[in-house]
Amino acid sequence: MLSITDPDLPLSALTTGRWATVRSVLPDAQGREDELMLRLMEIGFVPGEQLRITAAGWPGREPLAVRIGHTTFALRRHEADRIRVTAGAADAG
Secondary structure, eight states: OOOTTSSSEEGGGSOTTOEEEEEEEOOOTTSOOOHHHHHHHHTTOOTTOEEEEEEEOTTTTOSEEEEETTEEEEEOHHHHTTEEEEEOOTTOO
16 A cells, blocks of 8 residues: 555645655556657656645546646546656745
């Protein structure tokens, strides 16, 4: 089971309102860079970027409203599962 103190966790496991830093975007199940991976990276989910979940749908926390830079994106849980983050951000505020 994942804990929010794990150094590498899926974005979908992050607590709403908590800052995190993107570590990576995972390839598909076969280990290939697929369309979803590339799209997530193109819109800003790249290593080193800081983000936070600003809201989550109910029930099931879907979709997730994710703030990265000056933009907010709505992600489905399966999309957020592909983004690995480290909880906390050095200059978040």
